[in-house]
Amino acid sequence: MTLDQMRPGNECRIKYLSVRDKLGQRLMDMGVYPGRRLKVVRNAPLEDPMEIEIDGYFVSLRHEEARFVEVDHREAR
Amino acid sequence: MKPDKVLLALAGQPNCGKSTVFNALTGASQHVANYPGVTVDKMVGWYKHGGNKVEVVDLPGTYSLTSYSPEERVSRDFILHENPSVVVNVLDASNLKRCLYLTFQLLEMEVPVILNPNMMDVAEKRGMEINASVLSKSLGIPVVPTAMKSGRGKKKLIEAIEKVGTGESAVKPVRIDYGEMEPLIREIEAKLSAESRLRDRYPTRWLAIKLMEGDEEVRKMVGEEKNPGEMLLEFVGGLRTTFEEQTGETPEMHIGRHRYQAAEEVCKTGVKLPSNVKKPFSDRIDGVVCHRILGPLFLVGVIWTLYYLSIVQGYNITNYTWPLLAKIRSFTEAIMPAPGFIEIPILRSFALWFVDSVNALLNYIPIFFILFALIAVLEDSGYMPRMAFIMDRLFSRYGLHGQSTLPMVLGGIYVGGCAVPGVMSCKGIPDDRSRLATILIIPLLNCLAKVPLYVLLINIYFAQHKALAMFFISTISLLMVLPVSKMLTMTVLRKRDTAPFVMEMPPYHLPTVRGVLGRAVERVWLFIRKIITIVAALAVVIFVLLQFPGIGKDRMAYYEAEKDRAINTFYKKISATDYAAAIQADTPSKNLMDLVLYWENYKNARMMAGSQKAASAVNKAFKIRNPDFYPVVQPEGDKDAKKVNREMKKLVRERKKILQEMRKERINQSFLGRIGQAIEPATQFAGFNWRVNVALLSAFAAKESSVATLGALYEQEEAGETLEQRMAAAETGFTPLHALALMLFMVLYPPCLATSIAVKLQSGSVKWMLFSMGYPMVLGIFVATLVFSGGSALGLTGLQAMFAFYGLMLCITIAAGFLKTKQEPSLIQP
Numbered sequence: 001m002t003l004d005q006m007r008p009g010n011e012c013r014i015k016y017l018s019v020r021d022k023l024g025q026r027l028m029d030m031g032v033y034p035g036r037r038l039k040v041v042r043n044a045p046l047e048d049p050m051e052i053e054i055d056g057y058f059v060s061l062r063h064e065e066a067r068f069v070e071v072d073h074r075e076a077r
Numbered sequence: 078m079k080p081d082k083v084l085l086a087l088a089g090q091p092n093c094g095k096s097t098v099f100n101a102l103t104g105a106s107q108h109v110a111n112y113p114g115v116t117v118d119k120m121v122g123w124y125k126h127g128g129n130k131v132e133v134v135d136l137p138g139t140y141s142l143t144s145y146s147p148e149e150r151v152s153r154d155f156i157l158h159e160n161p162s163v164v165v166n167v168l169d170a171s172n173l174k175r176c177l178y179l180t181f182q183l184l185e186m187e188v189p190v191i192l193n194p195n196m197m198d199v200a201e202k203r204g205m206e207i208n209a210s211v212l213s214k215s216l217g218i219p220v221v222p223t224a225m226k227s228g229r230g231k232k233k234l235i236e237a238i239e240k241v242g243t244g245e246s247a248v249k250p251v252r253i254d255y256g257e258m259e260p261l262i263r264e265i266e267a268k269l270s271a272e273s274r275l276r277d278r279y280p281t282r283w284l285a286i287k288l289m290e291g292d293e294e295v296r297k298m299v300g301e302e303k304n305p306g307e308m309l310l311e312f313v314g315g316l317r318t319t320f321e322e323q324t325g326e327t328p329e330m331h332i333g334r335h336r337y338q339a340a341e342e343v344c345k346t347g348v349k350l351p352s353n354v355k356k357p358f359s360d361r362i363d364g365v366v367c368h369r370i371l372g373p374l375f376l377v378g379v380i381w382t383l384y385y386l387s388i389v390q391g392y393n394i395t396n397y398t399w400p401l402l403a404k405i406r407s408f409t410e411a412i413m414p415a416p417g418f419i420e421i422p423i424l425r426s427f428a429l430w431f432v433d434s435v436n437a438l439l440n441y442i443p444i445f446f447i448l449f450a451l452i453a454v455l456e457d458s459g460y461m462p463r464m465a466f467i468m469d470r471l472f473s474r475y476g477l478h479g480q481s482t483l484p485m486v487l488g489g490i491y492v493g494g495c496a497v498p499g500v501m502s503c504k505g506i507p508d509d510r511s512r513l514a515t516i517l518i519i520p521l522l523n524c525l526a527k528v529p530l531y532v533l534l535i536n537i538y539f540a541q542h543k544a545l546a547m548f549f550i551s552t553i554s555l556l557m558v559l560p561v562s563k564m565l566t567m568t569v570l571r572k573r574d575t576a577p578f579v580m581e582m583p584p585y586h587l588p589t590v591r592g593v594l595g596r597a598v599e600r601v602w603l604f605i606r607k608i609i610t611i612v613a614a615l616a617v618v619i620f621v622l623l624q625f626p627g628i629g630k631d632r633m634a635y636y637e638a639e640k641d642r643a644i645n646t647f648y649k650k651i652s653a654t655d656y657a658a659a660i661q662a663d664t665p666s667k668n669l670m671d672l673v674l675y676w677e678n679y680k681n682a683r684m685m686a687g688s689q690k691a692a693s694a695v696n697k698a699f700k701i702r703n704p705d706f707y708p709v710v711q712p713e714g715d716k717d718a719k720k721v722n723r724e725m726k727k728l729v730r731e732r733k734k735i736l737q738e739m740r741k742e743r744i745n746q747s748f749l750g751r752i753g754q755a756i757e758p759a760t761q762f763a764g765f766n767w768r769v770n771v772a773l774l775s776a777f778a779a780k781e782s783s784v785a786t787l788g789a790l791y792e793q794e795e796a797g798e799t800l801e802q803r804m805a806a807a808e809t810g811f812t813p814l815h816a817l818a819l820m821l822f823m824v825l826y827p828p829c830l831a832t833s834i835a836v837k838l839q840s841g842s843v844k845w846m847l848f849s850m851g852y853p854m855v856l857g858i859f860v861a862t863l864v865f866s867g868g869s870a871l872g873l874t875g876l877q878a879m880f881a882f883y884g885l886m887l888c889i890t891i892a893a894g895f896l897k898t899k900q901e902p903s904l905i906q907p
Contacts, residue, residue, distance in 0.1 A: 020327055021903050022145050026577040028333040029141040031175050035334070041360070045369045046470035049479075051582060057172055058360070058582040060466050062473070065577055068904075 001073055003066035004050070006040045012071040013037050019068035030059050032069060083131045083242035084159065088152060088183060089167035090176050091138035092459075092583035094195040096120075097225045098167050099135040100592070102235070107133075109599065112155075115147045116504065116841045126235050131242070134161070140175075142182045144294035146507065146576060156186055157279060162242045165234070167193045170200035170207055170222065173348055177340035178333075180216070184250040187280040189241050191219045193234060198224040204351030212347035217250045226589075253339045255286075257324065258331055261316050262286060268309055275302060288313045289320075290329045359584040363463065372467050379460070380486050383451050388493055388525070391444035398443055402436045418670055419640050419735055427620055434616035438609055438831060441495065445604060448487065448498050450597035455483070457588035461505065462580055469578065474894040475559040476566025477518075478511035479578070485558075488519040491551050493528060496520045496828055497604070500835040507580075510573035514566050516839050517849050518558045520828035523551060526780035527823050533784055537801050538816035542876060549879055554824045556886040560893040561856070567896070569848070611834045622749045623775065628742055636739055643731040644669065650724045654717035656709065672706055673732065675699075676725060679710045749774050763822065763861035764815040773822070780829055813875020818865040821882070825857035 006012060014036050017024055027033070031054045041051040041058065049062045089095040099107070103122025110119040120135035136155060137148035144150050156164060166183055168176035173194060183190050194200075194207055213220040221237045223230030239245075255262060265285035270276045275284060275298065287295040288309075300310055317328050324331065365371050409432045413425040455461055465479030472481050481503075488499030499519040506512035531550050539546035628636070647669075651657050679699050686692045700707045709725055712718035744750050753770035760770055776783035784800070804811075827850040828836060837846040868878035 017330065018904055020329070023577045023579075024327070025141070025143055025145060025329060025333075026579050028330060029143075029178070030579055030581065031178075031337070032579075033330065033334055033337065042363075042367060044367065044466050044470060045372050046467075048470040049466060049578060051363075051367070051466065053360075055174065056357070057175065058363075059579060060462070060582050061577070061579040062469070065579060 001071055003038075003040075003052075003069035003071050004063040006050075006066075006071065006073070008040050008042045008050075010073065011037065011039045012073045014069060015072050016070035017068060018070060023065060023068065027061075027065075027069065031055060031057075032059070038071075083129055083163065083238070084161045085131050085133045085238060085242065086155060086159075086161040086164045087133065087135045087167060088156070088164055088179070089138060090140050090169070090179055092581065093138070093167050093169040093172075093176060094225060095135065095138055095167040096592070098165070098193065098195055098223070098234075099133060100595075101225045101228060101231055102131075103133050109603070112151045114841070115151060116839060117147055117151050118504075119151075124235075126239055129239065129242070131238065134159075139179070140581075141179060142186075143290070144292050150294065153186075156183070156188055161188060163191060163238050164188050165191045165193050165238065167195050170194035170197045171203055171205060173207070174337070174340050174344050177343060178336050181253055181336045181339055184216075184218070185253075185280070185283045185286060187283065189218075190250065191221060191234070191237050191241055192216060194220070194222045195225055197222045197229070198227065206349035208347050208349075212343065215251065215343050215346060251339075252282075253335055255332060255335050258289065258320065258328065261320065262289060265289070265309070265313060265316070268312070274304075275299065286332065289317065290332055291317060357584060359459075359582075362585055363582070366460070366463050367466060372463075376464060376467055379455075379464075383448075383455075383486065384493075387444055387448040387451060391447045394443040394447075395440055399440060402439055406432050406436065415670075415674065418644070418673065418732060419636055419739065421736075423624070426624070430620050431613065431616055434619075435609060435613050438612055439605075441497075442601060442605075444495070445498060446597055446601050449600040450593050452483070452498075452502060453593040453596040454588045456505075456596075457586060457592055459583045459585045462582050465580070466582065473511075473578075475563045476511060476514050476570070477562055478506050478508050478515070480506045481511060481515040484515050484519055485522065488522040489524045490522060490555060493525050494522060495526075496522065496524050496832040497835050500828075500832060500839055501600070501604075503839050508574075508576040508578075510566060510570050510575050513570055513573060513840060513845065514562045516836055516845070517565055517852075518562045520832055520836075520849060521554060521558050521561065521825055521853060523554050523824065524780065526829070527826070529784045530780070530823050531820055533801065533804070534816040534820055537804060538811070538813040538875060545876075546879070549883060550820055550824065553821070553883060553886060556883070556890050557824065557860075560886070560889045563893040563896065607834065607838060612830045615830050619749075619775070619777070623744060623747050625747060628739060628746060632742065636735060639735050640732075643728060643735070647724055647728045651721050654721055656705075656717060656721050671703075672709065672725070673729065675703055675706045676710055676729060744771060760858070762866050763858055764818040764865035765822070765861070769819060773826070776826065777829065780823075780826065783823070814865060814868045814873070814878055817868070817875045817878055817882075818861040821864055822857040822861040825853045825860060827851070827853045827857075 001012075003012070003014075014032060014034050016034055017027060017032070019027075032038070032052075036054060039053045041053050043050050044060075047063075049060045050066060051058055051060045053059075087095055087099055099120060099122065103124050106124070107120060107122030110121055111117075112119050117137055122133045122135070124131050124133065134155065136152040139146070139149045139152055142149055142153045144153070155161070164183060166180050168180070180190070180192065192212065194209075194212075197207065200207060207222060209220040209222050219237050219241060221230060221234045223234055225231065262282065262285045265288055266281045269281045269284055275281075284295060284299070288299065296310060300306055320328050320331070326334075366375055406429070409428050410425075413428050414422040416422065416425060455464075461480065461483065464482050467479070468482040469479030472478060477485075484499045484502045484506075486494070486499075487502055488494045488496050496519050499522070500516050503512050503516050503519070506515060531547070535543055535546045535550075648657070679695070682695045682699070683692060686695045696711060699710065708715055708718040709721050712722045745754075750767075750771050753774055754767040756770055757765075757767040760766075765773070772783045827833075833846050833850055836849045837843060840846065840849075864878055864882055868875075868881075873881060
C-alpha cells in the first residue's frame with residue numbers, strides 16, 4: 001500500500017521509499033524514511049495535497065508525491 | 078593570538094527562530110545583500126563584544142545541506158568558502174531530533190559549531206527537559222540553550238561565541254559511524270588525499286560522503302580536477318551501485334537514516350519527553366483553518382482583509398500624503414524658469430515630467446507599507462503554508478504553485494492590485510519553474526492603473542451594460558492567465574528546475590510588532606532604492622521620445638501668429654479701460670505674462686482654499702502681492718475691471734487652447750507618435766488607429782498615462798466637455814467591438830517600468846525581464862486581432878463578441894487544466 005491511499009486518521013509505518021534524487025532526498029530531509037511511523041491528519045479542501053504528522057510535527061505533500069512512499073497499515077500499532 | 082574580527086554564521090532549519098536570534102544579536106545594525114547569481118537574500122549584521130567586532134551572516138533556513146535548492150547551495154558554499162570562525166546552529170528545542178539531522182551535516186564540514194537550542198520556553202511549556210551538558214558531551218561541542226524572544230541566554234551565547242571564535246575553547250565534534258559504508262568512505266578518502274588538490278580546500282571525509290550521496294555539485298567539482306577527476310567518479314559510481322545491490326538501500330538513504338539514528342541516540346540521553354503528549358494547539362487551529370468548508374471561507378476573509386486594509390484604506394491615506402507630494406511639485410514649479418505665453422522652457426517641462434513620474438510611484442508608498450506589514454504578519458504567523466495547502470490543487474494544474482496565491486492576490490486576481498508587490502512576493506515559491514511562471518503572468522492581472530481605461534471605454538461603449546462589462550473585464554484576466562501559465566510551463570519554462578511540494582506546516586506563532594514593522598520598512602526602502610531610482614532614469618528616455626524632434630519652424634511661426642492675434646484682440650478690447658496703461662506698461666508682453674501667471678496662481682489658490690475664511694485670506698495675500706493686478710481678478714463692482722476680467726478669461730482660454738494644440742502636435746511629431754503611425758497598418762486589424770497606438774505606447778511608463786495621453790490627443794474644444802464626450806465625438810468610426818479589443822489588449826499589456834524592474838530583481842536576469850515585456854505584446858495583438866477581425870467577419874456586436882470570447886476562454890481554461898505535464902521522477906527498482 002502507498003501513502004496516497006491512506007485516509008485521514010489512518011496511522012502507518014513507512015516501509016520503503018521508491019523514489020530517489022530530489023524528491024527522495026526531500027522526503028528524507030523532512031523525516032519521511034523507512035522505519036518511521038506517521039499519521040494522516042487531513043486532506044486539503046480540494047482533496048490534494050494531504051497533511052501528515054510525524055513525531056510531533058506536520059508536513060504536507062501532494063498525493064502524486066505520496067505514492068512513492070510504501071507504507072504498512074497493519075504494523076501501525 | 079586574538080583576531081579583532083569574528084565572522085559568525087547562523088545556520089538552522091526553517092521555523093526554528095533563527096531570525097529572532099539574528100535580531101537579538103545584531104539589533105538595528107543589519108542589512109540585506111545578495112548572494113551572487115541567485116535571488117536568495119543575504120542577511121548581514123554585526124555587534125561588538127569586548128572590543129571584538131562580530132559580523133553575523135544569517136544563512137537561509139534549510140532542512141539539509143544538499144545541492145538541490147539554491148538556499149542549500151548558498152548556505153553550504155558560504156560555510157565552505159568564507160571560512161566563518163563560528164557557526165551557531167539554531168535549533169527548535171521542541172523539535173530537536175529533526176533539527177540535529179542538519180547539525181550532523183554541519184559537523185561533517187569541520188567548522189566550529191555551537192549548538193543553540195532556541196525557543197526553550199515553548200519546549201518547557203510542553204513539558205520537555207533538555208540537558209545541555211549531556212548534549213554537549215555526546216556531541217563534543219558547546220551547547221547554549223536560549224529563549225531569544227525574551228532574551229534569555231543571550232549573554233551566555235555571546236560569551237560562547239567569543240570563546241570559540243577566538244579559538245580559546247577547542248571543539249572536538251563526534252563523527253557518525255555509517256556502518257557498512259565506512260570502509261567505502263575511507264577508500265574514497267584515501268584516493269582523495271593521495272592525489273587531489275581538493276583536500277587542501279575541503280574536508281576529505283565530507284567530500285567522500287558527498288560523493289557517496291551522489292551530490293551533483295561535488296561530482297562536478299571533482300570531475301573538473303585533472304587528478305583524480307573522472308577516474309574517481311567512475312570508481313565511486315561503481316561503489317554506489319554495488320552498495321545498493323548488496324544492501325537494498327540507496328547510499329543517500331543509508332546516510333540520511335544514520336544521521337537520524339545518531340540524532341535519536343543523542344536525544345535519548347539529553348532530552349526527557351513528557352509522559353502525556355497533548356494535541357498541539359496549532360493542530361486544533363488547523364482543524365478550522367484547513368477545514369473543507371471553513372478553510373476556503375477563512376482564506377477569502379484573509380484576502381478580503383488584506384485587500385481592504387492595504388488597497389482601500391491605504392488609498393485613503395494617500396489623500397493625506399498626496400498634498401506633500403504636490404508641494405514638491407509646486408516647489409519645483411516655483412524654482413524652474415517661468416513659462417512664456419506659448420514658449421514652455423524645456424528645462425521646466427522636463428523637471429515637471431520627472432517629478433510627476435516619481436511622484437506617481439511615491440504616492441503608492443502608504444499602500445505598500447501596509448501591504449508589506451500585512452504580508453509580514455502572514456509570514457510570521459505561519460498562515461502562508463496553509464494558504465498554499467488550500468490552493469495548490471487548483472494552481473498546480475496550470476503549472477503554478479500553492480504559494481502563487483499571495484502574489485496573485487496582490488497582483489489583482491479580481492481587479493485593483495499592483496504587479497510590483499505581486500512580483501516581489503514571488504520570492505517564497507520554492508519551485509523554480511512555478512516561480513518564474515507566476516512572475517511572468519502577474520503583469521497580466523488587473524492592476525489599479527489599468528482600471529481608468531476600462532472605466533473610460535465602458536462608459537462610452539458599454540453604457541447600457543456597465544456592470545456586465547466590468548465583471549467581464551475583471552474575471553477574464555484570470556481566465557487568460559491560467560492557460561497562459563500552462564502554455565509557458567509547457568514551452569519556454571519546460572526545462573526549468575522543479576522542486577517537490579513537500580513542505581512543513583509549522584506551528585502558529587504570534588508575530589511581533591518589531592519583526593513586522595522592521596520587515597515592512599526594509600521592503601519599502603528596497604522599493605524606493607531599487608525601483609524608483611531606475612524608473613526615474615527611464616522617465617528621461619520616455620520624455621525624450623515624447624518631446625523630440627518637436628514642432629517645425631513654420632508651424633511654430635503659425636502658433637506665434639495665433640498668440641499675437643489673441644494678445645492684440647485682448648489689448649484692443651481693454652484699451653478704453655483704466656487698466657490698459659498698467660498692463661501694457663514697459664515691455665508689454667512681459668507685463669502681460671506676469672498678469673497671466675498672477676491670474677492662474679490666484680485661481681489655483683482660490684480652488685485650494687476650502688473655507689470662506691481661507692478664501693478671504695487668499696484675497697488679502699494677492700492684494701498685497703500686486704495691488705495693480707488685484708482688481709482684474711476680483712473686480713468687485715468696478716465696471717472697467719469687470720470688462721478686463723471678462724477679456725482676461727477669454728485670453729487665458731485662448732492660451733490654453735494653443736498650448737494644447739501644440740502639445741498634441743508635439744506628440745504627433747515625436748518619435749513615439751511616429752512609431753504609433755508607422756505601426757497603424759498592422760494594428761488596424763486589432764481595431765487600433767494611430768492615436769490609440771500612441772496612448773498605448775505612452776502607457777509603458779505607467780498605465781495611468783494611457784488615459785492622460787488620450788486626453789491630450791482628443792483636445793478640448795469646449796470647456797467642461799468630458800473626455801468621454803470628446804472621444805466619442807472624435808472617433809465616430811469607433812464601435813464597442815473596437816473598445817472590446819482595446820480593453821483586452823490592456824489586460825495583456827506588458828508590465829510597466831516599475832514591474833519590469835521587479836521582474837528583473839526576482840528572476841535575476843535581464844533576459845526574463847525582456848521576455849516578460851515581449852510576450853504579452855504579441856499575445857495582446859493576437860487576442861485583439863482575433864476579437865476585432867473575427868468579430869467583424871462574423872458580424873458580432875461588441876456585447877456578442879464579449880460573450881463569445883468569454884465562452885472560448887472558459888473552455889480553453891478548463892481544457893488546459895486537464896493537460897498532463899508532469900514528468901516521472903527517477904524510481905528505485907525494488
